[in-house]
Amino acid sequence: MQKAAHVSDITDTVDPVFPQTTNSQIYDSFRDNSDLLVLAVVDTCGRVLGLIERHSFNLKMASEYGRALFGNKSVTTMMDTCPLTVEAETPLRDFMQATLAERASELLRGFIVTRDGAYAGVGTTLSILKAMNDDLQDSLLQQREMVSDLIRLSAESERHQSFLNTIIDNIPAMVLVKDAHSRVKLINPAGEDMLGVKRSDVVGKTSHDIFPAEQADTFTRSDRRVLASGEAVMIEEEAIYNGVRQRTVQLKKTVLRGPDGAPDSILTLGIDLTEQKAAEARIAQLAHYDPLTGLGNRTLYTHEIEQALSRVQRHGHHLALHCLDLDRFKTVNDSFGHLAGDALLRQVGERLRLCVRKGDFIARMGGDEFAIIQNIERPEDARCLAERVIEVMKSPFDINGIRLEAGVSVGIALAPEDAADANNLLSRADLALYRVKSEGRNGWCFYHAEMDAVVQQRLEMEHELRTALSEQQFQLHFQPLLNLDSGEVVSFEALLRWHHPHRGMVSPGEFIPVAEDSGLIGPIGDWVLREACRQAAQWPTPWRIAVNISPLQFRDGSLPRLVKDALKASGLDPRRLELEITESVLLADEKHNLKILNTVRDMGVRIAMDDFGTGYSSLSYLRAFPFDKIKIDQSFVRDLPHDQNALSIIRAISDMAEALGVHITAEGVETEAQMEALKAMNCREAQGYLIGRPAAAIEAYAAVKVA
């Protein structure tokens, strides 16, 4: 009984009647209100005097003469003077039990409800039945609800279970549960995959039933550790062989406790880190290694040199830093394409690996520059390595069937002797490298303190070159070119001279590279062009004038305009002007520079290829542009007349030039024997000290005729 818990819950608060009320009045009340079943008779203080029950009252009143006999009499004559009375706050259950046991029949007549002894209302069997019916309804409803709750909960629990199963089955991590005896209770598909097992084969088994002894021992050890400590254990990386390949995994083992709090199972969650580790290794590789050669890159070099220098500082070690630069890489790259350049760099990397000892470090610093950090005991060790490197680079490289030679220059700085910090050490090794290159390449050199002075001098020279033009310190010298058939001078090459106010004559071989590096070659080259045209226009004989043009004068595309201006200003016939270029002009930006050359040639100016035979692609450039002349480099002429190779090369060039209808000039002719050999090979023009050294004055050549 939940709803009607107390008698008050089923009490009808019917107004009572008083002793002076007549039975007729009561009779009328019952007649007018069919729901009125019981009435209480009370005194003025509310004290209960008796009870009128509708049914028995009406029976009496409705009997023959009933109304006449009792109608005008007081209600007290008809009332039950000892009615069943109960306090309102009595639990209904108690009231029912007591009344049913002792005064059951009275209960049928109805009863009076009092509160603190005073009348509070009436109760009827009907209200009791109603309450009981309500309770019954409630209880049925509750039971129905409980049943549907149970059905819902069980469906929900099933849904939860299948939801959890779906998660566990699809989670990309291993979920493995073992009992306290290390027997597998559950494993998900990711776990099957990770461990290379099948669920049906492992459930109920221990690690030793499933895995090889060593691996099983490892698992069992960690299981015991978790059970003993009762705490979660993270196993950072564990190598697992899953029957196919080794996997790296991260495991987290947790103890699951039973209802009594004792360790019941071990839950192992495992993440497969194999791919992540491989990706990390790949990223580290890319970040620290040169993908082309597999050698360390500049970043790794920076790290390694810092480490090596701190060892030098802490343990008194010594090291040598070798800076390497391939001598002909640019030529290879530009002539045979980047793929050939890449192949060359790869092979260079392989050869370098063969030269170093364990513990030494090689890096590709960029382009064709490499660095080696070598652990040494004495400087002699560094010399040996440099010589070994130069030696291994000597043999030709086979690049897709093409034999290429690419020497190497090596600059060496020692730590702690030359520098104790990375920056200074590198710049000193670079200085030594610069020295090797300026002395003809393909060699090695230790850093010396005076090299700093060389750099200083170079900076000074750059500074002085800036004022040399305005101070009129430049002068042109002219070197004659002789026609070997006629024996007459036919042209002159303009060669720039710098009269330095303190240092005297500075060679163009020395200052032209500085002018090129600093960008001063632009204004200086323009001056040479104008001055050469100006002077040639005044010569008594219409000799041709050849002017050297640096590849850097092609860069901004202004050359055709400068040539035009120089010709216009001097009035020189364009056919008397010859521009000497080296093949590096075509290496640099072939399309752009060919366009410039064609524009200049269209003006009537002649174009000569200087230093022919020294590059890789001299021949291919003869096809790319119709040169008016090629000048055989003096290095071939020097070995005449006895060197068979030089003879064959010059003969081949001469034959080819004849076939192409191009004139050839041999440079650097110093002896009669060389001249005779050249004549015998049908060379028609020569230049060299034998004919005349470069000089400011040319008038003396007006009458020159060599037999």
Ligand SMILES: Nc1nc2c(ncn2[C@@H]2O[C@H](COP(=O)(O)O[C@H]3[C@@H](O)[C@H](n4cnc5c(=O)[nH]c(N)nc54)O[C@@H]3COP(=O)(O)O)[C@@H](O)[C@H]2O)c(=O)[nH]1
């Ligand atoms: N861009 C410019 N380059 C220029 C200019 N003037 C000169 N140069 C280049 O400087 C290099 C050195 O020139 P130089 O010291 O003048 O040497 C030239 C000749 O003196 C030298 N030569 C000539 N005959 C002989 C010889 O019989 N023996 C011998 N050992 N040397 C000789 O050769 C140089 C000329 O070479 P080339 O230009 O290849 O014809 C040099 O590369 C000049 O080109 C300039 O104004 N602009």
